[in-house]
Amino acid sequence: METKISIEDVSAPGDLILETGTENSRLEGKLPSEKDLATSSEEQFKCELRRSGDLQNGKTQLTAASVIEVIDVKKSYILGDMEVPILHDINLKVREGEFLAIMGPSGSGKSTLMNLIGFLDRPTEGKIIIKGLDINKLSDREVARLRGLEIGFIFQTFNLIPRLTALENVELPTYANSRSGVDTHERAKELLRLVGLGDRMRHRPGELSGGQSQRVAIARALVNDPAILLADEPTGNLDSKTGCEILNMFRKLNEDGRTIVMITHDPEIAGYADRIVLVKDGIIQNNKE
Numbered sequence: 001m002e003t004k005i006s007i008e009d010v011s012a013p014g015d016l017i018l019e020t021g022t023e024n025s026r027l028e029g030k031l032p033s034e035k036d037l038a039t040s041s042e043e044q045f046k047c048e049l050r051r052s053g054d055l056q057n058g059k060t061q062l063t064a065a066s067v068i069e070v071i072d073v074k075k076s077y078i079l080g081d082m083e084v085p086i087l088h089d090i091n092l093k094v095r096e097g098e099f100l101a102i103m104g105p106s107g108s109g110k111s112t113l114m115n116l117i118g119f120l121d122r123p124t125e126g127k128i129i130i131k132g133l134d135i136n137k138l139s140d141r142e143v144a145r146l147r148g149l150e151i152g153f154i155f156q157t158f159n160l161i162p163r164l165t166a167l168e169n170v171e172l173p174t175y176a177n178s179r180s181g182v183d184t185h186e187r188a189k190e191l192l193r194l195v196g197l198g199d200r201m202r203h204r205p206g207e208l209s210g211g212q213s214q215r216v217a218i219a220r221a222l223v224n225d226p227a228i229l230l231a232d233e234p235t236g237n238l239d240s241k242t243g244c245e246i247l248n249m250f251r252k253l254n255e256d257g258r259t260i261v262m263i264t265h266d267p268e269i270a271g272y273a274d275r276i277v278l279v280k281d282g283i284i285q286n287n288k289e
């Protein structure tokens with residue numbers, strides 16, 4: 001699957017931070033005017049994004065095959081001699097090309113569920129099936145390959161390696177697994193340009209803003225062209241304008257056929273997905289497709 005979004009589609013997010021009059025004034029050492037403050041206000045910004053209901057491919061998903069199946073999954077953590085149940089009995093199917101949002105209160109088990117789907121952790125009981133493959137039946141090597149090539153993971157806290165540059169961070173997953181015939185160095189550069197960071201490739205995470213770090217994390221998640229994108233609060237640390245751009249990017253990746261599972265606290269952001277699943281106290285509350 002090839003990413004078809006163009007640099008124009010992303011509308012140069014690299015320029016965002018400096019776009020408002022307030023920021024420019026700060027850079028030039030001037031106090032912001034009232035007009036500047038008005039244009040930079042969060043309330044002034046309206047995210048213009050098509051909802052999935054407006055898209056033509058919405059209907060075809062009902063007949064598409066499941067790419068993610070979570071079957072009777074339980075997850076507990078052992079703390080001292082106590083077993084603390086976190087996920088109780090989770091059943092979830094995500095269809096190919098679906099854009100699913102997961103919502104729920106803090107501590108309800110959303111990231112725990114996402115980590116299980118992304119093979120970052122194993123369930124205490126139950127099965128996770130990705131693209132028809134039961135991960136309990138795969139060797140560690142096969143799991144690593146499936147995860148490396150088919151799943152792009154965007155973490156709640158970016159998880160960039162501080163001593164590596166943006167470019168090296170994006171290239172990192174390709175050291176373990178890559179698709180044959182792909183020039184991974186060029187692909188990493190192309191993705192950084194795509195997310196508007198063509199001029200930040202040699203910066204380290206400490207030299208990037210939160211929104212820029214999140215965009216590096218998105219480029220890293222896409223470097224092996226995965227079929228499934230898992231995003232844990234991808235816009236949680238961003239202002240609404242940058243968050244909207246990230247969502248726009250997701251929408252386009254979804255239109256290109258990628259399956260997206262996104263955790264969010266924000267009902268408005270969840271409203272852009274095809275379906276919303278609510279997790280509360282380790283249980284899915286609404287499980288209708």
Ligand SMILES: Nc1ncnc2c1ncn2[C@@H]1O[C@H](COP(=O)(O)OP(=O)(O)OP(=O)(O)O)[C@@H](O)[C@H]1O
Nearest residue numbers: 077079086104105106107108109110111112113156
């Ligand atoms: N490694 C761990 N060991 C023990 N308990 C854990 C571990 N990871 C998570 N938990 C517990 O599991 C529960 C669910 O955590 P999780 O991170 O899945 O919540 P969340 O829904 O993603 O919350 P938030 O919206 O705040 O990110 C929490 O009570 C947390 O303390």
Ligand SMILES: [Mg+2]
Nearest residue numbers: 110111156232
């Ligand atoms: Mg979480």
